[in-house]
Amino acid sequence: MTAGSRRRSHGPLLAALTALVVAVGCAAGGVGESGPQEPREPAPRQSSRPAAPASPETETTRADGTTSVAEFKSDIDDAVTIAERYWGAQFRSSGQEFRPISRIVPYQREGEISCGGQALPRNNAVYCSQGDFIAYDVNWSVAAFRQVGDAFVFYLLGHEYAHGIQIRLGIRANFTIQQELQADCMAGAYLGDSVRDGTLRLDAGDLDEFREGLLAVGDDPDQPWFAEGSHGTAEQRTDWFFRGYERSLDACNLR
Ligand SMILES: [Zn+2]
Numbered sequence: 001m002t003a004g005s006r007r008r009s010h011g012p013l014l015a016a017l018t019a020l021v022v023a024v025g026c027a028a029g030g031v032g033e034s035g036p037q038e039p040r041e042p043a044p045r046q047s048s049r050p051a052a053p054a055s056p057e058t059e060t061t062r063a064d065g066t067t068s069v070a071e072f073k074s075d076i077d078d079a080v081t082i083a084e085r086y087w088g089a090q091f092r093s094s095g096q097e098f099r100p101i102s103r104i105v106p107y108q109r110e111g112e113i114s115c116g117g118q119a120l121p122r123n124n125a126v127y128c129s130q131g132d133f134i135a136y137d138v139n140w141s142v143a144a145f146r147q148v149g150d151a152f153v154f155y156l157l158g159h160e161y162a163h164g165i166q167i168r169l170g171i172r173a174n175f176t177i178q179q180e181l182q183a184d185c186m187a188g189a190y191l192g193d194s195v196r197d198g199t200l201r202l203d204a205g206d207l208d209e210f211r212e213g214l215l216a217v218g219d220d221p222d223q224p225w226f227a228e229g230s231h232g233t234a235e236q237r238t239d240w241f242f243r244g245y246e247r248s249l250d251a252c253n254l255r
Pocket of ligand 1: 160
């Protein structure tokens with residue numbers, strides 16, 4: 001996936017995605033002390049998954065060219081810039097002022113960043129409404145970037161950014177899963193629209209990277225859909241992401 005004039009070559013996708021270190025646990029309302037209508041952060045699912053690499057610079061990489069920490073940072077920056085432009089334009093077109101999410105904060109250690117008084121765990125990414133920031137475990141995110149590809153970074157950022165937009169729009173779903181699947185749809189819309197208007201260019205394999213990433217972040221099949229912290233099965237998350245991707249925000253039930 002390419003923004004602006006940068007180009008990057010892609011090799012073949014991994015045949016199978018193994019042990020991806022991804023939960024994409026993210027809270028619409030932040031973690032802790034946020035009241036019953038703001039879903040709490042689900043515990044990161046790391047029991048059967050390897051820990052993210054301690055040193056991203058030396059981790060073995062997949063052979064698609066999207067491997068360095070510098071490339072990761074550049075993709076995060078692009079994803080943020082494009083999200084700000086995209087949502088700014090959406091808000092202005094409906095006559096509303098837009099305030100970008102105030103900060104994007106990488107972290108490495110549990111407890112390094114808190115949201116609403118609660119320490120953020122490793123292997124996670126969140127939007128925190130108290131403080132209006134996105135925080136992500138950089139080692140975990142780089143590992144996912146290497147395993148899935150650069151498209152995953154745009155999805156991850158797009159999903160968390162969507163939670164900030166939900167707050168700005170005053171959207172509070174009854175169940176976590178509704179808030180989460182809508183955020184997937186909004187992430188899809190932000191990416192699909194950005195591809196359609198030429199802001200982003202897809203490289204070979206990017207759509208498969210989205211699918212791979214979404215498969216990896218689905219809830220366990222035995223998790224009740226109504227449980228606090230449910231994000232949706234891989235099938236549901238894929239379905240909602242591509243609804244937004246293909247049909248834009250009209251598919252996301254924003255009003
Ligand atoms: Zn989320």
